Amino acid sequence: MTTTIDPAIDWLRTHVTPTDAILCATSGGLDSMCLAHLLHQLGYPITVAHYHHGLRDEADSDATFVEQWCRAHAVPFVLERGDVRGYAAVHGLGIEEAGRTLRYNFLNRTATAYGCQWIATAHHGDDNVETMLLNLCRGTGLAGLCGIPAISGKVIRPFLGVSRADLEGYSVAEHISHITDHTNADITFARNRLRHQVLPILETINPQFVAHFNQTATILTQEQEFLTTQASAIARLETDQTITFRWADLDPSLPLAHRAVHQAICRLAGKSRDITAQHITSALSLPRTGTQVSLPYGLVATATSSTLVVEPSAPLPTSAPLIVEKPMDFGAWQVVISRQNHPLSQAIYLPEGSYTVTTWQSQDRLGQRTVKRLFLDRGIGFQERDTLPVVRLNGQVVAVCKVGVHPDFVTTREGTSPFYIRFINKGEHNHG
Numbered sequence: 001m002t003t004t005i006d007p008a009i010d011w012l013r014t015h016v017t018p019t020d021a022i023l024c025a026t027s028g029g030l031d032s033m034c035l036a037h038l039l040h041q042l043g044y045p046i047t048v049a050h051y052h053h054g055l056r057d058e059a060d061s062d063a064t065f066v067e068q069w070c071r072a073h074a075v076p077f078v079l080e081r082g083d084v085r086g087y088a089a090v091h092g093l094g095i096e097e098a099g100r101t102l103r104y105n106f107l108n109r110t111a112t113a114y115g116c117q118w119i120a121t122a123h124h125g126d127d128n129v130e131t132m133l134l135n136l137c138r139g140t141g142l143a144g145l146c147g148i149p150a151i152s153g154k155v156i157r158p159f160l161g162v163s164r165a166d167l168e169g170y171s172v173a174e175h176i177s178h179i180t181d182h183t184n185a186d187i188t189f190a191r192n193r194l195r196h197q198v199l200p201i202l203e204t205i206n207p208q209f210v211a212h213f214n215q216t217a218t219i220l221t222q223e224q225e226f227l228t229t230q231a232s233a234i235a236r237l238e239t240d241q242t243i244t245f246r247w248a249d250l251d252p253s254l255p256l257a258h259r260a261v262h263q264a265i266c267r268l269a270g271k272s273r274d275i276t277a278q279h280i281t282s283a284l285s286l287p288r289t290g291t292q293v294s295l296p297y298g299l300v301a302t303a304t305s306s307t308l309v310v311e312p313s314a315p316l317p318t319s320a321p322l323i324v325e326k327p328m329d330f331g332a333w334q335v336v337i338s339r340q341n342h343p344l345s346q347a348i349y350l351p352e353g354s355y356t357v358t359t360w361q362s363q364d365r366l367g368q369r370t371v372k373r374l375f376l377d378r379g380i381g382f383q384e385r386d387t388l389p390v391v392r393l394n395g396q397v398v399a400v401c402k403v404g405v406h407p408d409f410v411t412t413r414e415g416t417s418p419f420y421i422r423f424i425n426k427g428e429h430n431h432g
Helices: 006-015 030-041 059-072 084-091 095-113 125-138 164-173 190-205 209-232 255-269 277-284 371-377 426-431
Strands: 022-025 046-052 077-081 118-120 236-239 242-246 291-295 299-303 307-312 328-330 333-338 346-348 355-358 390-393 396-400 419-425
Touching: 006 030, 022 030, 022 095, 030 046, 030 164, 046 059, 046 095, 059 077, 077 095, 084 095, 095 118, 125 164, 125 190, 125 209, 190 209, 209 255, 242 255, 255 277, 255 299, 255 307, 277 291, 277 299, 277 307, 291 426, 346 396, 371 396, 396 419
Parallel strands: 022 046, 022 118, 046 077
Antiparallel strands: 236 242, 242 307, 291 299, 299 307, 328 333, 333 419, 346 419, 355 390, 390 396
């Protein structure tokens, strides 16, 4: 066997016992076919899993190619077809994120069903460099510069220590057939621009840049793990749903405080996406008088004189009456309809009727467009939507927080003077 991927072989022998069953995620491309070939050659009991995203004309032939390889090598093959575009539309996600979510859901279910201890993916050193650079370009902390973890739960990535060029050499030496995904050449995607335009330049500066990037990622990962342990030490897990910090242990001016609060939010949310530095800063800068700020995924931070508490926000009322000139609290927001103008309010013309505040419904519209479409246009995520107040008149939508007012209520009505509607984020208002 060629030695170009010796680091991957050493990694597998260090971390995976010979009898461990492995589910090998296989698209049919060069990287994943090299992975399937290597695991099979090393004698691991593998099952190949292929997810059909339904996005490309060649998707059917890709699935057939992988299945035929499995049949030729007497390897179990599992195929699942998904509707990525439909899932993305329903959940307000981008195509790439929706595909990744569905793919990993499939891999985890299949690993459980087939009794596999590990799920192996073919991410390699170049992928890690691309991830580090993308995170750096978009703005990141230490965690983003650690790149792709070699082990994440039951997911393993044996190829992180080898480059794409190493895999190409391995495929030639071992006569590994594969398919080519032509979308990988489309430089409208940021990752592809890095791959085809930036990485070749880095190689002219240092042919070993992939190895050096990955060495750096290893060092940063060790430092990240140390700081994570330090930050965890100042958090008190009151319940599975509540994390409390004492201000005496939490100096907002220090990076460790930001890390600790970020970890708390991620732990309670079960994910880290959409949790930004602004959320952390807002929580740490709250006046210590019982004030709150809304956080992603239905969480809220509350500051008292002695503690900062992160926990799920109280359930929003199904429907609450709204009275003119009487501010109404709705979760982290306050809704005000008044005769008094304010720089952040909007003029509306209201007839008599029963006004209420609710959350949004899938059938809601503002004029010609659905509220759901407007959420997507404004980048309002799936979780945040359910926390935003919607003002209604006899059930009809009048205004949606962070979206706008229905056209029927912004037209001047003869003989009437306007009211003014305002949505106030209580956390920002109290310390802004």
